Amino acid sequence: MNFPALWLSLQLATCTTAVLLLIGLPLAAWLARAKFRGKFLVEAIVALPLVLPPTVLGFYLLMATGPHSAFGRGYEALTGGRLPFSFVGILLGSVIYNLPFAVRPFIAALAAVDQRLIEASWCLGVSRGETFFRVTLPLSWPGILAGLVLTFAHSLGEFGIVLMMGGNIPGVTRTLSVSIYDDVQAQNYHSAGMAAGFLVVFSLVMLSLSSLCGRRVLAA
Amino acid sequence: MTWLKAQFQKQFAGGPAIAAAFEQPVDGYSVTVLFGPSGCGKTTILRCLAGLERPDRGSIAFRDQVWFxxxxxxxxxxxxxxxxxxFQEHALFPHLTVAQNIAFGLRGRPPNQLQRQVAEMIAAFELQSLENRLPRQISGGQQQRTALARVLIRQPRLLLLDEPLSALDSLLREQLRIELRRRLAEFKIPAVIVTHDRTEAIALADQVVVMDRGEVLQTGPVAEVFSKPINLRVAQLVGVDNVTRVKVLAIEDGLPRIQIGTQSLLAVGTAQPGTFASACIRAEDVVLQRAAGASSSVRNQLPGQVLSMTNEGPLVRVEVDCGFALQILVTKAAVNDLELTVGTRVFVLLKASAIHLV
Known part of the structure; x- marks a missing residue:
């Protein structure tokens, strides 16, 4: 098994999960309660990576962040680096691609919290933000944890979008899945089999954990 | 005297327009009951008063402060x-203990002061030894007391209660109705209570606002609304023909003897001598006869005089003055047999069990 690739995949999965906790939770909190006209469209956009092939998303991301795009030029002027073929680049791709895997379980967990409890807290003089941390979060954390575990497991095996956005640079963008592809191309079946087997076992454990967390939500 | 003044409209897509219009003195203990069938918009009005729902038009003012x-x-x-x-099902925080629920709305006070206040509330609401239980580990009545303590510890300026007793079984409900009234009076906080239960309305209210399909039909003191409905719709909704404030004189063989108008009668119900209560008598439960009867099982026999008669389909509503005004429903055949007209002298037979004290 290619250990530098495994290490890189773990870094990518950890960073993706952390970023999605920070931006996915507010997004889910908003979508779980807000009522507005274009809500179905926002929900569809969040769910889009579920059905879109990663090559399509990767293609647009590459075009949008490349040195010929306004965003790419702005990023280069600001940081001196380029997004495509860098770790930050594949992280961006991975975050966008994993958005539904985090946000959808978050929404389900937050929406399951009885609205009357939240209103009871407001009527006791507690602000909206404080209510989120003292009522909503303590009652929905198992579902949120389930979403995080799912996101981590899913982004650990990231392949298509990494290949489009990052190519195949050892130690920078060659993740575990990319290294399996390389090994197969080089007819190095033993190494590919080790990595593939590891991903199967790891994913199974993570999905079982996620399912156990989800069950806690129902029991509570 | 300072007031709560509510005058607003609210309409949900596909629902009836809900219009609130009432005033309530809020200097001390006073209770307004919003009474009506389920789905008539009473809870929406309560939510608008709390700020949980935004009315479409109108205004809400409390004392000199504009709320909306x-x-x-x-x-x-x-x-x-x-x-x-x-809230209707108490809405206690399921992840917090009884003590943590009660302390929830008190923040930014020194810990020892907070602890003392919570301990006072726990003692006042008889929740000792339950402090560390979770809401699902205590009974319905204890949950209600916890919810009330959680709200009252903040010394609110106005209490809003949504069907406060509906989550409890009927035995407990009667007991807690009396307790709730005592608590509200004890804490001297004005309250608006929503209920569809007429016994609850009569027992708790000073002022009743009768609602149906989003509309306020009648507003007034509880005895007036229940005994003098302004129209048929209100009469059908309130469903009790005679409601009178009475004084409980004594308990005789387990039955309360009450002073009603100039008469002293036996009734059924739980009451303390020396207190006031409301006596409810349904018009169809009263018997009329021309002469004083021989001995019978009926405990109360009163001489009276017919004040008025109104046709109600196959029945006739007869109003009799027998020391107090009493509405009685009889058949047309009975009116003919007894030769009843306005001014006729009659005897009213009233079983103790037909007089229901709340």
Missing amino acids: DSANGLNCSPQLRGVGYL
Whole structure:
């Protein structure tokens, strides 16, 4: 098994999960309660990576962040680096691609919290933000944890979008899945089999954990 | 005297327009009951008063503070209104203990002061030894007391109660109705209570606002609304023909003897001598006869005089003055047999069990 690739995949999965906790939770909190006209469209956009092939998303991301795009030029002027073929680049791709895997379980967990409890807290003089941390979060954390575990497991095996956005640079963008592809191309079946087997076992454990967390939500 | 003044409209897509219009003195203990069938919009009005729902038009003012005014877009948040809201199923926080639930709305006070206040509330609401239990580990009545303590510890300026007793079984309900009234009086906090239960309305209210399909039909003191409905719709909704304030004189063989008008009668119900209660008598439960009867099982026999007669389909509503005004429903055949007209002298037979004290 290619250990530098495994290490890189773990870094990518950890960073993706952390970023999605920070931006996915507010997004889910908003979508779980807000009522507005274009809500179905926002929900569809969040769910889009579920059905879109990663090559399509990767293609647009590459075009949008490349040195010929306004965003790419702005990023280069600001940081001196380029997004495509860098770790930050594949992280961006991975975050966008994993958005539904985090946000959808978050929404389900937050929406399951009885609205009357939240209103009871407001009527006791507690602000909206404080209510989120003292009522909503303590009652929905198992579902949120389930979403995080799912996101981590899913982004650990990231392949298509990494290949489009990052190519195949050892130690920078060659993740575990990319290294399996390389090994197969080089007819190095033993190494590919080790990595593939590891991903199967790891994913199974993570999905079982996620399912156990989800069950806690129902029991509570 | 200072007031709560509510005058607003609210309509949900596909629902009836809900219009609130009432005033209530809020200097001390006073209770307004919003009474009507389920789905008539009473809870929406309560939620608008709490700031949980925004009315479409109108205004809400409490003392000299404007809570809502559609004219200048003003809408005070629930946090700033300082009301206590008691939810239908109590809405206790399931992840917090009884003591933590009660302390929830008290923040930013020194810990020892907070602890003392919570201990006082726990003692006042007889929740000792339950402090560390979770809401699902205590009974329905204890949950209600916890919810009430959680709200009252903040000394709200106005209490809003949504069907406060409906989550309890009927045996407990009667007991807690009496307790609830005592607590409200004890804490001297004005309250608006929503209920569809007429016994609850009569027992708790000073003022009743009768609602149906989003509309306020009648507003007035409880005895007036229940005994003198302004129209048939209100009469059908309130369903009790005679409601009179009475004084409980004594208990005789387990039955309360009450002073009603100039008469002293036996009734059924739980009451303490020396207190006041409301006596409810349904018009169809009263018997009329021309002469004083021989001995019978009926405990109360009163001489009286017919004041008025109104046709109601196959029945006739007869109003009799027998020391107090009493509505009686009899058949047309009975009117003919007894030769009843206005001014006829009659005897009213009233079983003790037909007089229901609440």
